[in-house]
Amino acid sequence: MSNWNSSPHPISDIRDWSNMGRLEIQADFQRREVWNESAKIMLMDTILKNIPMPKIFLSVVIKENQTHRIVVDGQQRIRAILGFMRDEFCLLYPYVGEYEGKCFSQLPSSEMDSFLLYKIDFNEIRGASDSEIREIYSRVNKYTIALNKQELRRADYPGEFLDLAEKLSSNEYLDDVRLFTPANRRRLSDVEYTSELITTLIDGPQEKKVTLDDFYKRYSKFPQGERKILETKFNRIIFDLGLIFDDMPLSKTRFRQKSDFYSLFCAINSLLDAGGSLEGKELGPLRDDLNILDYHIEPSSESVDFREYAVRCVSDANSLSSRVWRKNFLINFLGGTYLNAPPEGECAERIVRIAEYIHDPSYDMCPRANFVCAVCEGEEDIADNMAIAWPQGESIFQVSNSRWIHIDCLDKDQKFEWLTYIDPNQLNLGLEIEES
Numbered sequence: 001m002s003n004w005n006s007s008p009h010p011i012s013d014i015r016d017w018s019n020m021g022r023l024e025i026q027a028d029f030q031r032r033e034v035w036n037e038s039a040k041i042m043l044m045d046t047i048l049k050n051i052p053m054p055k056i057f058l059s060v061v062i063k064e065n066q067t068h069r070i071v072v073d074g075q076q077r078i079r080a081i082l083g084f085m086r087d088e089f090c091l092l093y094p095y096v097g098e099y100e101g102k103c104f105s106q107l108p109s110s111e112m113d114s115f116l117l118y119k120i121d122f123n124e125i126r127g128a129s130d131s132e133i134r135e136i137y138s139r140v141n142k143y144t145i146a147l148n149k150q151e152l153r154r155a156d157y158p159g160e161f162l163d164l165a166e167k168l169s170s171n172e173y174l175d176d177v178r179l180f181t182p183a184n185r186r187r188l189s190d191v192e193y194t195s196e197l198i199t200t201l202i203d204g205p206q207e208k209k210v211t212l213d214d215f216y217k218r219y220s221k222f223p224q225g226e227r228k229i230l231e232t233k234f235n236r237i238i239f240d241l242g243l244i245f246d247d248m249p250l251s252k253t254r255f256r257q258k259s260d261f262y263s264l265f266c267a268i269n270s271l272l273d274a275g276g277s278l279e280g281k282e283l284g285p286l287r288d289d290l291n292i293l294d295y296h297i298e299p300s301s302e303s304v305d306f307r308e309y310a311v312r313c314v315s316d317a318n319s320l321s322s323r324v325w326r327k328n329f330l331i332n333f334l335g336g337t338y339l340n341a342p343p344e345g346e347c348a349e350r351i352v353r354i355a356e357y358i359h360d361p362s363y364d365m366c367p368r369a370n371f372v373c374a375v376c377e378g379e380e381d382i383a384d385n386m387a388i389a390w391p392q393g394e395s396i397f398q399v400s401n402s403r404w405i406h407i408d409c410l411d412k413d414q415k416f417e418w419l420t421y422i423d424p425n426q427l428n429l430g431l432e433i434e435e436s
Contacts, residue, residue, distance in 0.1 A: 003126050006055075008119040011047070011081055015116070017069055018082055024070040025078055038156040040080035041095050047118045048099070048111070053077065055121045059133050069124070072137050077120075085115075093217060094157055150192035153213065159220025161195070164227055169194035173238050177250040179261060193258060200266050201233050205327060208318030237268045240278055248287055253294040259313040263326035267334055270327065276338030281396065286337040288400035292358055293333065303357045305329070305350055336397035342390070343397070355388055355399050375409035 017023035046053055056074030060067060071078055083089060090103040099107060107115070125136065147155075154162060169190045174180060180190040192212070199206050199215050206212070241250065241264070254260050293306070299314065301307040309329055312322040332347045343351050372378070373386070388402045389410070 005060075005124045005126065006121065007124065008121050010117050010119050011085075012116040014078060014081060014120075015085060022066060022068045023078075024068065025075050035076045035080060036156075037089055037092075038094055039076075039152065040083065040089060041091060041093075042156055043077060043080050044084050044091060045095050045097070047081070047115060048097070050114075050118065053120060055123050057136060058122055058124045059128050059136075060124050060126045070133070072125075072133055093220065094159075148187055148189075149212075150188040150195075153216055154188060154191070157213070157216035157220060159216070160222060160227060161198070161216050161219040162191075164231065165191050165195040165198060168198065168231065168234050171235075171238055173242060177241075177245075177256050177261075179256060179258065196262065197265055198230060198234065200262075201230050201269060205262075205266050205320060205323040207320045208323075233269065233272070236272065237265055240268055240272075241265075243278055244283060244286065244290070246283075248291060253290070254297060255290075255294070257313070259317045259326070263323065263330055266323070266327040267330035268338075270331060271334055271338040274339065276335070278338065281337055283337065285396050285398035285401040286334065289333045289336075289398045292354075292399065296358070303354060305354055306357075333398070340395045341397065351399060352388065355402060355404075358399065372404065373406045373409055374403035375405055378406065 014023070018025075043053070054074075056077065057072035058074075059070040059072050061070065062068070085104050087103040087105050090101060090106075091097070091099050092101060099111070104112065104115070125132075128136070169180075174190070174194075180193070184190050184193075195212055195215070196206065196208065199212065202215070202219075245253070245255075250256055255264055293309075296303060297306045297310045297313075299307060299310045301310065309326060312326055316322050329350075332343055332350055335341065335343065335347070342348075374389070385407045386404050387407050387410070389405045390397060390402060394401070
């Protein structure tokens with residue numbers, strides 16, 4: 001029959017057990033060492049501040065007439081404590097205090113003594129079989145909810161980056177568009193996601209979460225002016241999203257999905273950085289284009305562009321390459337309004353393909369659902385001699401407010417001057433036709 005004993009031991013006992021070879025830290029049923037250095041440092045901070053820590057479970061056995069202790073639960077803490085006393089790491093960030101930068105051997109002797117005298121509560125079981133020890137380990141860990149990455153960041157990386165992420169994650173618009181569920185909020189997933197949005201403002205799209213810890217470290221402290229700039233940029237993008245989706249609630253479109261919202265956020269940020277703006281502009285054509293995207297983007301779409309966007313939202317959605325591709329895809333559509341400029345290069349090619357796709361007679365969302373020339377009103381095979389055009393005075397360049405015109409009719413129109421930038425046979429034509 002195994003017996004339990006609950007008693008405190010000072011850290012000096014742990015050191016002595018280890019030095020005598022009578023402490024087995026990692027039994028074969030335990031996971032490997034997983035704590036990062038920040039977690040270890042903050043545990044040392046806990047000890048130096050004499051804050052209690054949770055109990056550690058040990059199994060006590062007799063081997064060759066000597067008492068040995070096997071760690072059942074608590075190996076990460078014990079490894080960290082022993083490593084600190086061996087000067088394997090020092091009190092660097094996120095530690096803040098009078099011993100910053102010091103290793104254990106560099107602490108004042110009085111502080112070293114206090115550290116060694118710090119007591120940890122142990123639950124020790126004697127006479128337990130191997131199967132009993134495994135069951136104890138399972139019971140201790142089975143019903144414990146492990147901290148997720150963001151909950152650990154909140155503990156490990158306090159500072160101004162965290163403060164900014166928590167502040168911006170509470171933006172009411174993010175609730176209005178239902179970007180986060182109550183469960184997301186409870187486990188700080190909203191703060192983590194907002195942190196990712198902030199990193200795009202600093203250094204563009206990032207591989208999901210790979211570099212997030214580094215941003216928390218680098219920007220734990222930064223000038224108030226820089227933080228204000230980030231906050232202003234974030235709120236400006238949210239303001240623009242409110243304008244764009246004023247008549248078509250974002251919460252009812254695919255853009256409420258986190259991959260899509262991230263891409264849209266990045267695209268607007270890039271366009272604002274390029275000097276673009278929505279101020280005083282007619283947003284109807286842009287909204288129509290976003291409706292088209294919302295309606296047609298799916299993995300089974302016949303459009304190669306819509307299909308690839310959908311796949312990149314599902315397969316490897318959070319890789320840097322997929323995030324950059326989706327951002328650039330959305331810039332193709334938003335740029336015609338933000339920048340008051342027709343698309344060029346690869347963007348022009350994409351617009352031609354999509355315009356051909358959505359102007360097909362079988363497509364009924366667009367008011368110009370046929371390849372009908374805006375000048376002579378005649379129909380013809382688009383591949384022969386039709387181009388996409390806008391009146392010369394137009395300042396918004398969206399698919400939804402484009403016109404199909406016979407190339408031969410461009411110089412015959414008595415009503416409009418036309419600017420055409422896409423001839424399916426000569427992309428990027430950039431041809432301006434003077435009024436006859």
